[in-house]
Amino acid sequence: MDLTERKLKILQAVIADFIKTAEPIGSRTISKNYSLGSPATIRNEMSDLEEMGYLTHPHTSSGRVPSEKAYRLYVNELMKKRELSQEEKDAIANELYQNVNELDSLIERAAHVLSEITSLTAFALSPGKEQDKLRYINLLPVDDYSVVLMLVSDSGKVSNTVVRLKAPASEDTLRILAKNMTYNYSGKTLSEALTMDIIQNLKADAEAMSMFENSIAPSFIKTLEDMLNVNLYMDGLTNIFALPEYNDIQKARSFFEMINRKADITQKLISRGDGIEITIGRENQDAELSDCSVITATYHVDGRLVGKLGVIGPTRMKYDEVTSVVEYLTDNISKAFMLTEGDDDDR
Amino acid sequence: MDLTERKLKILQAVIADFIKTAEPIGSRTISKNYSLGSPATIRNEMSDLEEMGYLTHPHTSSGRVPSEKAYRLYVNELMKKRELSQEEKDAIANELYQNVNELDSLIERAAHVLSEITSLTAFALSPGKEQDKLRYINLLPVDDYSVVLMLVSDSGKVSNTVVRLKAPASEDTLRILAKNMTYNYSGKTLSEALTMDIIQNLKADAEAMSMFENSIAPSFIKTLEDMLNVNLYMDGLTNIFALPEYNDIQKARSFFEMINRKADITQKLISRGDGIEITIGRENQDAELSDCSVITATYHVDGRLVGKLGVIGPTRMKYDEVTSVVEYLTDNISKAFMLTEGDDDDR
């Protein structure tokens, strides 16, 4: 059987209406709102579309609901890109840049804006720092028994840990050790630094060495890992309560329990492809996501740092709108954080 | 009418059973499980207790439910402190100290443990830093146009911001400016620092002054505020789905929406009294909390830093258990972070 022009139009109409209303769509509705023929004709066509796997039937006497196959077709072929109007763009940019001056707050803000616009649950991943290089290592005394260990990377990311010392250290010792560590590590990527044999490389006096081995080394590793770690920001969690799909308390519960396992979510996001990726229903490996769709996009900062953002929602979502917004956001993040280059004045 | 011995016992029985089952308690149930007389006797007593305001009646032919007044009496007089067994204490300590080496992670961990044990929603507030004093200010170059502004406080808290400069700065200028800022601000509390007239106090060369005014000052204020700001950690949000009180999707929704307004929650927590504070139902000012109880406790670190933690749940909660756990946790936090004093080897 062929997907004739009219069949496509009817399918598109069903998808559009269902995305709006979340109710199964009957032949009469389509017939009234689109001039595609009488209810009976539409019924025949719908019946064909069902046979072809694009529509389903909750029960014999109800209207039609798009299948995952239909959404896939829609996303790949039928959907036309929804250009954002200048006002929309301005509104987004406005929201996005509200007192933001480090990358992570921008990312967090992006998740917020995204959830606001789409009325779905949004998330954003701060960039992976594998290729980022260490620049400085500093040790600053707090009191006799504690120092701040501070790492600064080329991309401007700063991480610090307060380290408790087993024995008090002189400022001199700290200075020497910090200098020595910087000498050894600066220019190395974070991942390299983690795999280096640390003790071997240090050449310092006995006191510094002992302090390093006993107190600093474990914190150093932890701080490196901390720098490498991506942060997951989520927003709009309660948006799902507005969706009829989640009227059932059990559904809402399992959604929240899934979304709360942040480590899992991060893992899943990282392993998604580059660019805009849309997965629909059971295309998501995960059983828990089998009636959700996920849309993610990748942003790049300065050609080196890479992160993701996106939304999760029911398979019935405004794919066109979400795609546009997600794309616009990633573009803007990339533009806002051109490192090293002299930056284009604010907004 | 008097609260006779038997009335008290019956009241206590109703409260205990209701906390367990969330179902209205009938006279037969009490009569069977406690030897306090026949159902008819219990009925008469319950009727009196209702007249006195300790019990209510969802409808004529249902069992009794404790009123807020009953919970208040229970908490103030009837409840006996539930001592934690050594195993319970060990289990808590074990969970609590899992790879924790800064105060904030300990606080976060505490919220986690608390929610796990109580099966309620737990929160913890990192300490307010008003009395904390600035120790260091540092400016570290990242590249020509950006520097890290870093503040270290007496309590070991470190905050940093990456500042974009309008014009490139020499390392010398940065060093001079940092030294000068440290000279002016070290020893001041964070709140004092915020109110000081910054520009007035600097005595540095023209280049440093201009950099300060144009680039550093706004970030400095922001970083100070960031240091002052308390963090709110929450855990066990999805626990409420297991409670019959939140079987209604609307209730669950408004709970989540309330709990998501983090700024509000922080505000409310901060304004609560010292020590263990229990507020029941409409004792909470907030209409949104009118069928919740909130239990908070205060921890002190080193006599200067003060923070809070606690749980929020339905008025029907295990007040005795929650109180004990919350108390044990705050004690442990205080002990774990005796700053300056040589620390007592772990656990």
Next chain:
DNA sequence: GATTAGCACTCAAACGAGTAGAGTGCTAAC
């Protein structure tokens, strides 16, 4: 006088029959 047994009464929740309405599938006419 306090306690208890007994009984009529109340109400929510569960169940089931009946109905309305939306929608389909099929047939026959256009």
Next chain:
DNA sequence: GTTAGCACTCTACTCGTTTGAGTGCTAATC
């Protein structure tokens, strides 16, 4: 190939009935 017409299906809703837990009251008992 399209459409009107009609029988049929199924859900959602309504309404009356039943069941069972529990009360309140009265009268008998301790």
